[in-house]
Amino acid sequence: FDRQKVVRTCLRMHATPEQAQLVADKVVEQMYDGITSKKILQLVFHNLGKHRPELKHQIDLREAVAKLRPKPDFEKFVGLLLQEYGYRIFMNQIVDGSCVNHEIDVIAKNDDEVLYVEVKHHLQHHTFTGLGVFLEANSTFEDLNGGKLNFSKAMVVCNTKISDHARRYGECRGIRHIGWKSPEDKGLEQMIEEKKLYPITILKGMSPVVEARLGDAGIVLLKQLAVKDIKALAKSTGVPTSVLQELALSADEILR
Amino acid sequence: FDRQKVVRTCLRMHATPEQAQLVADKVVEQMYDGITSKKILQLVFHNLGKHRPELKHQIDLREAVAKLRPKPDFEKFVGLLLQEYGYRIFMNQIVDGSCVNHEIDVIAKNDDEVLYVEVKHHLQHHTFTGLGVFLEANSTFEDLNGGKLNFSKAMVVCNTKISDHARRYGECRGIRHIGWKSPEDKGLEQMIEEKKLYPITILKGMSPVVEARLGDAGIVLLKQLAVKDIKALAKSTGVPTSVLQELALSADEILR
Structure with a gap:
């Protein structure tokens, strides 16, 4: 187990150095023998989420890119x-x-x-x-x-x-x-x-159907989603305004 | 529909020129509008089978090779x-x-x-x-x-x-x-x-399991199957002697 790796992961997710250290401490406390790296990542997410609530909206970046x-x-x-x-x-x-x-x-x-x-x-x-x-x-x-x-x-x-x-x-x-x-x-x-070129699939609420419809409309980045006119987008994609609104707000929280 | 194509297919399956003509006549009789080429191939098989009983043992060569x-x-x-x-x-x-x-x-x-x-x-x-x-x-x-x-x-x-x-x-x-x-x-x-390098998968009775076991033993051609000591092969592959015997006989009919 490499404590520094946890710190680096946190920093990559835009934690401050102090937050990164706190999270690493917590993860060390919650470790057990034979823990998988997937589980460690979940612990990092969970603990970092307390400091950075916008993480609640997102899944692991590598998984997100694969979902496009x-x-x-x-x-x-x-x-x-x-x-x-x-x-x-x-x-x-x-x-x-x-x-x-x-x-x-x-x-x-x-x-x-x-x-x-x-x-x-x-x-x-x-x-x-x-x-x-x-x-x-x-x-x-x-x-x-x-x-x-x-x-x-x-x-x-x-x-x-x-x-x-x-x-x-x-x-x-x-x-x-x-x-x-x-x-x-x-x-x-x-x-x-x-x-900050996060794919839209980083949003937890992103279903494959909505992803496909946004993709057909050329929207693959959170950035694109956040600046779009929601009503016009709902019309061109057939995705309900309420769904798009929620996605756009989550996108904004992650990007700011 | 190309009558010559049927004749050529028959010749490729070792029909005599006379048999090929007879089969083509039969197929023409049994044709109907919108018939698929797969169905035509089945008709060829069916009619040629009357002249060449060994065809009863084999499936289409291209399909057979794909099954390896x-x-x-x-x-x-x-x-x-x-x-x-x-x-x-x-x-x-x-x-x-x-x-x-x-x-x-x-x-x-x-x-x-x-x-x-x-x-x-x-x-x-x-x-x-x-x-x-x-x-x-x-x-x-x-x-x-x-x-x-x-x-x-x-x-x-x-x-x-x-x-x-x-x-x-x-x-x-x-x-x-x-x-x-x-x-x-x-x-x-x-x-x-x-x-005559027919793959063993050309035999109608060849299940994927038997194919895999023979393949593991290095046997992929009818030729190899026909000359093998059946008892020894049964022992080394775990395929029952009776199954191998039947396959070897069919192989021999196709090859001779």
């Missing part, structure tokens, strides 16, 4: 994330390569580079993203670079951890990636926290 | 197939590439070439094998060729049809393939028929 539909919601999510980090985004483009054309999930441009982005979503958040995705990305990148558009790099963005095998290959071939806790200094979870 | 377990049975099947066509076979090798090592399903050698073989099995026999498999194979081949073993070509072997997109890419990159009815002149079905 792979297409189009997680792809959209990745697009918005890269946009927040200064890229111009082009979604679902069909681009000629030297052998065949390729359907590219996201193209991300800034002044320095043009990224070909391969998006990989696992519904099961404990699954690792493996070598296969990187092998595919490598061949696609290679084939694209015989075509008209000039790409500077390939990038894999996924919602889970990345196997060592896959990471070694990616580094060797110059394929960039964003995954869960990877790269170490700037994984998906850190990018999300830094810009 | 992907690992290790279909891989083993592919190994034996390539062996019959003159290759020396090495299964499930781990080979160093220039970036990472790779688990290779099959390596096939003859005097002229060393093939890296990627095996892809779909349980659903109507699924197409798509671009992704060929993109992976291309990157793997590229990475292997930085290693110690010298491969001359990559080859994809699968049990279903191959999408046009994938085939175009494969041709462009020099990746060979064997799939269902592809290449046109020598698809998997033709290779199987030519050497």
Whole structure:
């Protein structure tokens, strides 16, 4: 058991350093032999919730991201994330390569580079993203670079951890990636926290049906939900105003 | 409706040309508006069965191949197939590439070439094998060729049809393939028929449990079943002698 890990988890959830220490103390008291890491996380949530009531509205971030539909919601999510980090985004483009054309999930441009982005979503958040995705990305990148558009790099963005095998290959071939806790200094979870890009699925009351309807309307982030005209949104999605209102208020509490 | 197609199907099932014509006549009589191709195939089976009683024991070849377990049975099947066509076979090798090592399903050698073989099995026999498999194979081949073993070509072997997109890419990159009815002149079905390499799953009485037990014992072909000592096989697999005896007799009827 690593006390510091609990402290870091709390800080990542925007606890103050003092709150983080208090929570860690409490968790240590409530520990028992053979406790699972899932149970520890629940204890952290429970104790941190006393200091930060907005946590009552949210579920674990990694689970939340996994709950987004792979297409189009997680792809959209990745697009918005890269946009927040200064890229111009082009979604679902069909681009000629030297052998065949390729359907590219996201193209991300800034002044320095043009990224070909391969998006990989696992519904099961404990699954690792493996070598296969990187092998595919490598061949696609290679084939694209015989075509008209000039790409500077390939990038894999996924919602889970990345196997060592896959990471070694990616580094060797110059394929960039964003995954869960990877790269170490700037994984998906850190990018999300830094810009508060929480997926709507982090809300406890979010049913798959409502998620799908909001997703169809292009809404995948709490941020988008909080600023939307609720009445207009109810009309376009068919989700009752009362439900949307409650979700928007919870979103606001988490974001502020 | 294409009468010639029925004739060709019959010939592929080893009907004589006369039998094929008779069956086609019968099928034409029994046709009706809106008949599905599955129903047509059933009619062909039914009518051909009157001339060739051994058909009573077998199901459609494509379905049969799909019923093999992907690992290790279909891989083993592919190994034996390539062996019959003159290759020396090495299964499930781990080979160093220039970036990472790779688990290779099959390596096939003859005097002229060393093939890296990627095996892809779909349980659903109507699924197409798509671009992704060929993109992976291309990157793997590229990475292997930085290693110690010298491969001359990559080859994809699968049990279903191959999408046009994938085939175009494969041709462009020099990746060979064997799939269902592809290449046109020598698809998997033709290779199987030519050497009578029927999978054990072609037998009507073959339950998934028995298939798995035989597969665990390395038996995936009718040929293997027909020449085995039944008593010894019953002992090593735990399948009752009476069941094995019946299967071996049916196998023999189909093979002779």
